[in-house]
Amino acid sequence: MRAHHHIAAFALCAALQSACSPPPPPAEPPSPAPQPAAAAAASAAAPSGTAAAPAPESTVKVLDEVGGVTAASYAPRGFDKLTAQQRVLAYHLAQAALAGDPLFTMQTSRYGWPATELMIQLLAQKDKIEPALRDKLATYRKMLFVHHGIHDARTGQKLVPPFSQKELEGAARALNVAIPKGLLAGLFDPRIAPAVTNKTPEKGKDPILESAATHYEGVASKDLVNFDEKYELNGRIVKKGGKLVEEVYRAGGDGAQPGVGAKELGRVVKHLEDAIPLAPPAQQEPLRHLITYLKTGEPGEFTRHDIAWLKQVFPVDYILGFIETYSDVRARKGGFEGIVFITDPDRDPPLQALARNAQYFEQKMPWEAKWKRDAFAVPAAAAVIAVAATGDGGPFTFSGVNLPNAQEIREEHGSKNFVLTSTMDTRHALTSERTIDEFAPEEVRSEMRRCARHLSFAATSFHEVTGHGAGKVNPDLKADPGELLAPYYSALEESRAERVADWLAGDPRTVEIGLLPDAGCARVFPAFAAYNQLTMLKSVPQGDVAEDDHLRAELIAFGWVKDKGAVAVEVRHGKTFFVVKDPDAWRKASGELLAELHRIKATADREALKALVERYATRINPAWRDEVLARLKALNLPHGIVTIPPMITPVRDAGGRIVDARAEQTTSLDAYIAALEQVWTG
Numbered sequence: 279m280r281a282h283h284h285i286a287a288f289a290l291c292a293a294l295q296s297a298c299s300p301p302p303p304p305a306e307p308p309s310p311a312p313q314p315a316a317a318a319a320a321s322a323a324a325p326s327g328t329a330a331a332p333a334p335e336s337t338v339k340v341l342d343e344v345g346g347v348t349a350a351s352y353a354p355r356g357f358d359k360l361t362a363q364q365r366v367l368a369y370h371l372a373q374a375a376l377a378g379d380p381l382f383t384m385q386t387s388r389y390g391w392p393a394t395e396l397m398i399q400l401l402a403q404k405d406k407i408e409p410a411l412r413d414k415l416a417t418y419r420k421m422l423f424v425h426h427g428i429h430d431a432r433t434g435q436k437l438v439p440p441f442s443q444k445e446l447e448g449a450a451r452a453l454n455v456a457i458p459k460g461l462l463a464g465l466f467d468p469r470i471a472p473a474v475t476n477k478t479p480e481k482g483k484d485p486i487l488e489s490a491a492t493h494y495e496g497v498a499s500k501d502l503v504n505f506d507e508k509y510e511l512n513g514r515i516v517k518k519g520g521k522l523v524e525e526v527y528r529a530g531g532d533g534a535q536p537g538v539g540a541k542e543l544g545r546v547v548k549h550l551e552d553a554i555p556l557a558p559p560a561q562q563e564p565l566r567h568l569i570t571y572l573k574t575g576e577p578g579e580f581t582r583h584d585i586a587w588l589k590q591v592f593p594v595d596y597i598l599g600f601i602e603t604y605s606d607v608r609a610r611k612g613g614f615e616g617i618v619f620i621t622d623p624d625r626d627p628p629l630q631a632l633a634r635n636a637q638y639f640e641q642k643m644p645w646e647a648k649w650k651r652d653a654f655a656v657p658a659a660a661a662v663i664a665v666a667a668t669g670d671g672g673p674f675t676f677s678g679v680n681l682p683n684a685q686e687i688r689e690e691h692g693s694k695n696f697v698l699t700s701t702m703d704t705r706h707a708l709t710s711e712r713t714i715d716e717f718a719p720e721e722v723r724s725e726m727r728r729c730a731r732h733l734s735f736a737a738t739s740f741h742e743v744t745g746h747g748a749g750k751v752n753p754d755l756k757a758d759p760g761e762l763l764a765p766y767y768s769a770l771e772e773s774r775a776e777r778v779a780d781w782l783a784g785d786p787r788t789v790e791i792g793l794l795p796d797a798g799c800a801r802v803f804p805a806f807a808a809y810n811q812l813t814m815l816k817s818v819p820q821g822d823v824a825e826d827d828h829l830r831a832e833l834i835a836f837g838w839v840k841d842k843g844a845v846a847v848e849v850r851h852g853k854t855f856f857v858v859k860d861p862d863a864w865r866k867a868s869g870e871l872l873a874e875l876h877r878i879k880a881t882a883d884r885e886a887l888k889a890l891v892e893r894y895a896t897r898i899n900p901a902w903r904d905e906v907l908a909r910l911k912a913l914n915l916p917h918g919i920v921t922i923p924p925m926i927t928p929v930r931d932a933g934g935r936i937v938d939a940r941a942e943q944t945t946s947l948d949a950y951i952a953a954l955e956q957v958w959t960g
Contacts (some may be wrong), residue, residue, distance in 0.1 A: 279601070279680055279746045279771050293938035300632035325642070330389040338707040339921060342947040344420045345437065348359060349673070352704045353942035354665055354924040356620055360593060361939045363556050368492055368594045368618055369926050369939035370553035373563045375598060375616025376957040377545035383426045383526070384539070385605060386488035387466035387471050390427025394451075394728035398757050398955060399455045405836055407449055413450065416948075424673060424920055427474075429490065432817050432918060434474040434672035434825050439465055450632035472630045472676035473608050477551075477765055477825055478896050485529065485607040485765065493611035513536060514601040522669060527600060528575035543572050546616070548600070561592050564615045568598065584682040588694040591660040595619045595696075597681065602670055604827055609764045613670035619662035620706045622699045625663040625735065629697055631791035632743050633659040639782055643868040645876040649750050651689070659695035659743050663734075664923050667940055673920035675701045678738035680746035680775070683863030687756050688747055695742040702734055704921045712913050717813050717906075719848075722805040728797035733806045735781045736793045744782060751880040762882040766891050770875060773831035777872035780807060780835070784865045803866040808845050808856035811836045812859075815903040816910060816917065822900045835871060837894030853906055922950055 339813050357365065380707050383390040390953075397419040404412050425431040439446070443466045450457050470492035481490040484498050505522055507513065512527045529543035529714075530536030546941065550569050554562050567583035570576070580599060602614030630638075637654040640931035667675040678697045682688065686810050687800035709725050726733075751759055760767045784805040790795050811832050824830050836856070839845045844867040846857045858864045878887045910917065922944045929938035944950045 279683055279768075279775065288344070288715075290310075296597065323518075324538060336703070336707040337509055337943065338704050339943065339945065339946065339951075340352075340708070342420065342768050343524040343916075344417065344424050344947075345440075347424055347918040347920055348708060348922050349420075349424065349922055349947045350704050350708055351922040351924070351944040352468065352663075354620075355642075355663055357665065357924070357941040360549055360620065362518070363742045364594050365941070366940040367553055367556040368620065368665055368941070369928055369936070370491040370549045370556065371594065371596050371598075371618045372923075372926050373957060374546045374553065375666040375668045375671075377549060377955065377960075378539075378542050378598070378614050378616050379668040381542050383422070385426035385492055385611075385613055386429055386474050387426060387464070387491055388431075388587055389471060389490075390414065391424065392458040392461050393465060394419070394422045394426055394448070396455065396461065400449055400453060403455075404451045405678055406453060406464035408628040409442060411445055411449060414439075420947060420951065426669070429473070429474045432826070433819065433827055435820065436468065436472050439809070452564070459604070464655045472826065474605055475825060477607050478823060480746060489500045489607050491605045491611075493606050493608075499608075507610065509575060509577060510610045511577070511580070511603070512571075513610065516539035518901050526575035529573050529882070531573040534576075537575060543957075545957075547572050548705060557594075558592060559589065561595075562584075571599070580686070581687065584684070584687055585691050586596050587870055588682065588687075588692055589695075591621070591658045591694065594622060595660070595662070597671065597679065597696075601681065601683070603683075603760075604668070604768060607765055609760060609768050613662075615669040615671035616666065617671040617675070618666040618697075618764075619660070619696060625699045628735075629659050629661045629695075629739050632739055632793055633657045633695075635787060635791055636744055636747075638787060639785070640748055642782065642785055643748060643876070644781060645749060645880075646871040646873075649880045651748070651750055655692040657693055657743050657747060659697070661697045662697050663700040665697055665926060666922070667921070667923050673922055674918075675921050677701045677705075677734075678742040680742040683746075683760065684752060685760070689750055695747075697735065697738050697742060699735075700724075700923075701921050706731070706734065707921045708916055708919055713915065715811070716909055716913060718805065718809045719854070719857050722802055724911055725798060725802045726806055726809070729802055729804070732794050732799050733803055734782075735792060736783060736803075737786065737807075739793060740779035740782050741775045745778040746771065748778060748867060749880065751882075755882050759879050759882055763879070763884050763887055766884070766887045769830035769834065769891060769895060770887055771826050772877040773834045774872065774879060776831055777868055777875060778834060780804070780868040781865065781872050784861070799859055804858040804861045807857050808836075808864075812854070812902070813857045813906060813910075815898055815906045818898050818903060819917075821909065822897045822903075824896055824898055829898075830891060830906075831866070833895040833898065834890055835868065838866040838871045838890075839864055842870070844868075853909070854902055922947060925953060927952060 341349045341351055380391060383394060397415060400415055401419060421437055422928050429436050440752060443462055474490050475584040476485055478490035479485055484497050486497060493514050497515050501522060502922055509526045510526050513524045515617045516523050527539045528534055528537040529540050529547050546567055550565055554565050555912055557565055564583045564587035566584060567579050567644050571579035571583060598616040601615050602613055603609040603611060605613045633656050636657050640651055643650060664675060667673060675698060680693050680695045714726050716722055782788060784800055787799055788800060794800050814829060814832055817829055818824060824833055844864040846859060848855050848857050924941040925944050926939050926941045928936040931938060
């Protein structure tokens with residue numbers, strides 16, 4: 279699960295400068311071993327003092343503005359400090375991630391990829407297109423890249439093309455390019471495919487049928503009752519001849535026939551095979567399982583991959599596969615993503631201290647003791663810089679992630695955590711102290727500005743390292759909580775992990791290990807959370823329906839603490855503020871909510887979860903949202919930010935063999951997209 283639109287990920291929430299000083303080559307850590315609770319607690323009893331990371335200088339570069347979204351790049355700090363072998367490994371892993379990128383566009387709707395191909399064909403003859411229309415087509419091509427299809431990646435609502443249907447038809451006719459059947463209606467008719475997911479359709483409407491995502495074809499919710507799915511994450515369900523059939527995403531090979539996305543996955547597999555001899559032996563094992571999985575589609579291979587992959591963080595690491603289920607109203611089908619990381623040594627030490635203290639923090643959780651884990655492997659965790667981010671993982675790249683998502687694997691084998699400083703620093707470098715000055719109550723502004731960078735990093739770190747992986751569920755549950763609590767589970771799990779951050783930020787150990795610099799920053803954390811919950815309303819620019827699970831997670835929290843009297847809504851000089859009067863009362867209310875959220879997960883109490891979501895998290899206050907948007911507009915800050923990774927190019931010897939690789943900060947969004955399209959064509 280991810281930290282994305284919560285505290286640490288809001289683009290307009292804090293002023294922060296990104297890191298840029300070159301690091302030493304990251305060392306390969308040993309595999310952590312599980313340890314009994316008492317021993318783990320004892321080992322963490324005297325934490326070493328880790329100074330909070332200093333604020334380095336920003337390298338962020340604004341590349342473009344695409345339909346209200348700012349695209350910005352960052353320097354690949356530390357890439358040159360890797361060994362040549364590690365750099366070539368990063369190149370091949372990045373190529374694998376890029377090769378699979380079209381798959382997620384295909385998953386968001388049936389129109390996204392045909393629209394992308396059409397724009398590529400038209401722009402291949404751009405010199406023959408009238409300049410004004412050419413610019414509109416180029417803008418839409420960038421919109422399709424940024425959002426992975428015809429829907430806004432943040433809201434799920436359909437994007438309006440910057441040209442008319444008549445203009446598009448005229449260009450295609452003049453250039454002798456065929457427009458795929460049905461595409462015009464998909465692009466221009468607001469009644470067709472209005473949203474990627476519709477978790478709360480009008481009464482009598484079916485969520486699956488009302489959603490544009492392509493995980494199902496000709497299938498209604500009632501058809502899936504008692505249907506036994508073998509390929510939950512990497513399959514789609516279609517109705518053929520009146521019967522349900524699972525179609526599997528797989529390249530083919532090892533005895534399996536090619537399946538959905540075989541062309542793209544074949545390219546992914548090729549680059550992964552090139553990566554294996556370059557990887558450390560301990561990393562070769564998960565890569566082999568991943569290759570077999572992508573060839574055959576067999577879920578057991580991905581389970582074996584996850585168990586081997588989560589044991590440690592490598593100097594060059596990755597996430598690749600069909601992972602998160604946010605694009606499925608049933609929360610079963612995974613969106614393709616591929617991300618490649620290198621360690622950020624400047625920001626990593628406090629995160630490692632948190633990982634070493636994970637058992638201590640587990641015992642501090644506010645839920646019942648029977649749901650606390652009594653044996654805890656020190657989580658594999660790292661602060662990282664992304665050198666590739668594709669599919670569901672980019673360019674709206676998250677700020678943190680904890681995987682695997684399977685509860686059974688988490689409890690038996692542990693999890694792996696990444697905090698993406700490249701995402702956090704890029705987004706925050708594009709904002710200014712004016713954001714805090716505009717939305718934070720006057721009495722906390724100065725302290726919040728001082729602490730904002732540390733608060734964001736601490737929130738994401740807690741969310742991932744001690745949030746998603748914390749706690750146990752009842753052993754008699756008949757299935758994974760994600761299945762039993764659908765379609766509300768993702769909102770529950772994101773809110774639960776975020777409430778862990780709310781709860782633990784006030785623990786003295788947080789300052790002792792250097793995750794926060796001092797008690798003053800811990801004291802202002804509640805105000806920072808409330809401030810973010812106000813600004814997050816911008817993520818629903820129209821209407822009042824809350825679809826995004828990260829947004830729902832925060833709406834649950836705000837509604838709960840407000841009902842407990844721990845946060846007040848005040849209008850000062852005509853402007854709305856969310857005000858925390860008593861940080862201790864706010865933390866107490868957040869702890870009570872955390873305990874209830876974990877009880878719901880542990881017992882699979884679907885009715886209680888449904889009641890929470892329906893009470894707090896299906897709608898936003900449109901008056902507050904309109905005010906937030908107006909105030910943001912007055913600040914002239916980006917409405918949305920996407921992070922564009924560096925471009926990695928191979929270095930070849932006289933015989934054409936790749937012997938090294940270079941990573942350079944991207945300086946042109948058009949050039950980045952053109953390079954991506956070259957990877958797609960193989």
